[in-house]
Amino acid sequence: MQITWTQEQRERREKFRRFGAEQVAPGAAERDRSGTFHSDSWKALADEGFWTAHVPVEHGGEGGSLWDFLAGLEGLALGADDSGFVLTAVAHAGLVHVLLEHGTTEQKARLLPPLMSGAVGATAATEPTGGSHVAAVHTRATVHDGGRWLLSGDKSHITNAPVADILLVVGRLDGIGKRDITLFVVDRGMTGVSTGEPEDLLGQRTSPTGPIHLRNVPVTEANIVGPAGDGLTTLYSFLAFDRLMYGIVVASQLEALLPATIARTSSRQAFGTAIGNHEYVQDKVVAMRTTVEASRHLAYAAADALIRRDSSYNALASCAKLAASEGGVTSALELVQIFGHSGYDRTQGVERRLRDAVAIRIAGGTTEMQKKNIYKDVVERFATQGS
Ligand SMILES: Cc1cc2nc3c(=O)[nH]c(=O)nc-3n(C[C@H](O)[C@H](O)[C@H](O)COP(=O)(O)OP(=O)(O)OC[C@H]3O[C@@H](n4cnc5c(N)ncnc54)[C@H](O)[C@@H]3O)c2cc1C
Numbered sequence: 001m002q003i004t005w006t007q008e009q010r011e012r013r014e015k016f017r018r019f020g021a022e023q024v025a026p027g028a029a030e031r032d033r034s035g036t037f038h039s040d041s042w043k044a045l046a047d048e049g050f051w052t053a054h055v056p057v058e059h060g061g062e063g064g065s066l067w068d069f070l071a072g073l074e075g076l077a078l079g080a081d082d083s084g085f086v087l088t089a090v091a092h093a094g095l096v097h098v099l100l101e102h103g104t105t106e107q108k109a110r111l112l113p114p115l116m117s118g119a120v121g122a123t124a125a126t127e128p129t130g131g132s133h134v135a136a137v138h139t140r141a142t143v144h145d146g147g148r149w150l151l152s153g154d155k156s157h158i159t160n161a162p163v164a165d166i167l168l169v170v171g172r173l174d175g176i177g178k179r180d181i182t183l184f185v186v187d188r189g190m191t192g193v194s195t196g197e198p199e200d201l202l203g204q205r206t207s208p209t210g211p212i213h214l215r216n217v218p219v220t221e222a223n224i225v226g227p228a229g230d231g232l233t234t235l236y237s238f239l240a241f242d243r244l245m246y247g248i249v250v251a252s253q254l255e256a257l258l259p260a261t262i263a264r265t266s267s268r269q270a271f272g273t274a275i276g277n278h279e280y281v282q283d284k285v286v287a288m289r290t291t292v293e294a295s296r297h298l299a300y301a302a303a304d305a306l307i308r309r310d311s312s313y314n315a316l317a318s319c320a321k322l323a324a325s326e327g328g329v330t331s332a333l334e335l336v337q338i339f340g341h342s343g344y345d346r347t348q349g350v351e352r353r354l355r356d357a358v359a360i361r362i363a364g365g366t367t368e369m370q371k372k373n374i375y376k377d378v379v380e381r382f383a384t385q386g387s
Contacts, residue, residue: 019050153169265281
């Protein structure tokens with residue numbers, strides 16, 4: 001398993017850390033208050049080549065490895081100080097990943113160039129009736145005429161929906177029997193596709209999130225990604241990738257907070273000494289560091305399993321997500337505690353970390369869903385060994 005970046009990957013990580021710090025971070029607190037997506041930075045990110053790293057040369061990419069892309073993502077999350085902007089990148093990366101893994105040559109040739117140059121992607125599974133039980137979606141493509149269907153349904157809480165150009169939609173396909181879950185890729189400009197008002201969320205407020213409405217959208221085989229009727233397998237591989245990215249992103253975001261944390265614990269005095277000399281305070285910093293390392297290395301292990309096509313991929317990705325989301329919330333809560341009243345003050349920039357962190361327990365599959373995945377994997381792997 002690779003856990004040491006090459007020189008080129010280190011340079012890429014540093015390039016996008018600097019991009020995040022210089023281009024994205026300024027104004028992040030203000031955008032959090034107003035709920036504004038930094039669309040200029042989104043275009044600039046594409047112009048800097050963020051999306052080309054692991055896309056094959058024949059589709060306009062650099063032909064690198066998944067690690068090359070992850071190095072850039074890790075750098076961006078380290079520098080950006082704008083969790084919503086990074087969440088938008090994670091959602092977009094999920095669509096790129098599905099196309100790379102499951103798209104046809106025609107779909108890659110048609111969709112990857114715009115997705116690498118500033119178009120925004122979204123992946124829509126959740127519906128107003130629920131998100132955890134993804135196989136229970138109601139969105140459905142009904143037979144229209146030979147080789148054509150009309151896709152209708154509603155999606156909610158979709159990252160990037162208000163600004164997305166290309167949407168991956170989880171639905172059902174009529175006429176193919178019981179296993180009918182299918183993924184459809186549609187353009188925002190297609191007849192019958194519309195989006196609603198951005199949602200007013202607790203955290204991740206700089207990432208535009210909202211509903212998608214589909215009314216008799218005409219789709220053909222060219223809109224189907226992965227095998228028709230086997231969309232759950234395709235969706236699970238997307239979700240696992242999403243989850244491993246959360247491990248990388250949360251680790252970097254927490255790591256970026258450590259210098260300010262140590263500056264505070266070293267300078268703030270209580271009982272005649274720096275608060276960092278009190279062991280209960282040290283304990284909180286230790287927990288932050290442990291979350292950084294656990295999330296990151298579980299994510300690396302999941303990426304390695306993905307590259308090797310190892311069956312541990314799904315469970316490792318859930319482990320990474322669980323460590324990142326639960327550790328992220330605990331760390332952010334304790335960060336508020338370390339900063340005391342300043343941590344609780346909305347003008348000081350600490351409490352936003354907690355609001356952002358809570359979202360990661362829900363987006364990409366809740367904490368409970370990760371536990372279900374991990375438990376199922378343990379049973380499948382180890383049940384027979386004990387008997
Ligand atoms: C910031 C953000 C961004 C998001 N972006 C996207 C996106 O891009 N695309 C998308 O499709 N969705 C997105 N979502 C939606 C997200 O995937 C869903 O909110 C999530 O899957 C949970 O669905 P739900 O909210 O309907 O909760 P429900 O499914 O109604 O579940 C409610 C509660 O019950 C628990 N629960 C349900 N079933 C079980 C069970 N069997 N055992 C134990 N507990 C259970 C859940 O864990 C949860 O705590 C986003 C959400 C957020 C917060």
